Amino acid sequence: MSGQTLVERILSDRTGKRVAAGDIVITPVDLAYVQDGTGPLTFRQMEKMNLTKAANPSRSIVFIDHASPPPRRELAADHVYLREFAAKTGMVLSDIGGGVCHQVAFEWYVRPGDVAIGADSHTVMGGAMGAFASGMGSTDVAVALGLGKTWLRVPETMRLDVGGRFSKGVYSKDLILKVIGDIKTDGATYMAMEWGGAAIESMPMTERMVLSNMAVEAGGKCGPIASDQETKRYLREHRREAEWKEVRPDADAEYTQRIEVSATDLEPMVARPPQEDNVVPVTDASVKGLKIHQVYVGSCTNARFEDIQVFCSLMKGEKVAAGTRLIVTPASRESYEKSLKSGLLEVLIDAGATISSPGCGACPGVHGGVPGDGENVLSTTNRNYVGRMGNPAAFTYLASPATAAATAMYGVITDPREVA
């Protein structure tokens, strides 16, 4: 019998029987959550199914993050419904200003070995904790909240081994963009994208999170990374060390596909519209020097304290270029507070940035930075589809916080290695 992949191990542990890729299982759900765009439908579905209670209220979370604070009456009404439902069922409420669901869930709730289900596709970010974390629709999450379990097919695994060392100015965002550019937006459909190798082992947690976060951009069901000493350090930093346990794949695990990447060879990358796999190096003539009207640092992908720190290390003492706007939306209250206390918000304000309250901000096009017709946005977010940021006549380019900083300084897409 061959060994198990990370996701096979987690699901075997949670279901109490040895499972393998292709098996259909019912598994307990250790953490379930919704956000304000998917929660109202989830709760209406719970009411229809007469699931009036949460199976595990303290592990069921209602996040108000997408329309936070609400820009419209209809959305304020959704929030009222969510708060009432949370109060009635005893679910945890993370209200406006708390931050993006996946970020807050990662800081305080996701544990190594957990099965985490969220009504939002970027729930996959929890994989960086050594968990099985996957996004589902409202009705599936309604069942997970109400019954404390879900059904799923144990996914095949694509193993991504990353060796070498990242060069200056190159980050995990560049790595994931490169991989998505290579395998395309359906390259990992239905699969687990398991990351490992020397460059992942030495990577700080906040950088690992980017890789897990964007698994869904390649169609992945989850993006697990082994729980190790870095995981323990992160949990300790959040006063959760007791929740740590080691979770690793077996050395002889059977992978459906293996991809090897050298971090040493990577360059800063840019995903051009209209989708995440339209990727070129920042030096490519199609992007280098392109006029950018708005630089956006936000979302669950790249708006943590550490991302703002990278951004500010380049931006310090500089001003945003004339004709370019800079909006920064910290991913969570923790990132916001750390940025404040370490003086980063001052760097941003001096540079001319607009800083908005923690949440999803401009990323999904609800509010907080909808671009104008014909405008180009350079964004640290995860998607650049037509209409994604709220205007189908605007264009979104995805890149790292470092590339965002260099671009904000010059008002055109700029290689961060030329600025640092």
Next chain:
Amino acid sequence: MGRAWKFGDNISTDLIAAGRYYHLRSNLPELAKHTLEDARADFAPNAKAGDFVVGGRNFGKGSSREHAPVVIKICGARAVLAKSFARIFYRNCINIGLPAVVVDTDRIDEGDDLELDLTGGKIVDRTKGITLPFPPLPPTMARILEEGGLVAYIEKHGDLVLA
């Protein structure tokens, strides 16, 4: 019988239910008026009950918003046909009782008159006089769809059980 509305590869849930209509998510009939608006503005105003949404590869990629298949269903679609689907969208379709069928859609043209035989596993293109077979759904999903979606399934069984 219904008309084929053809779409290309990689139709995202942002194209199906755009973020700028976020405030309409608790008003689904109103949200449905904007279904697929940024891909084909003529779809929502003209789609009729029994019509088919026909995509290419990776249909429904992106977000988990169940509103995407829901508004397609409200527009009257009998089914969504595609060469392949993004995972969450596919599961959402079945959960709301909207058949999502993996089939070779290259052979279907815009405006073709189609018929779905779910139990027989085939699409009949009456315009072309051809039959396009498709593999059966995995048993768990087939049962959920057969019973009208996940809400009906849970109501009937009183629990989450595997078919």
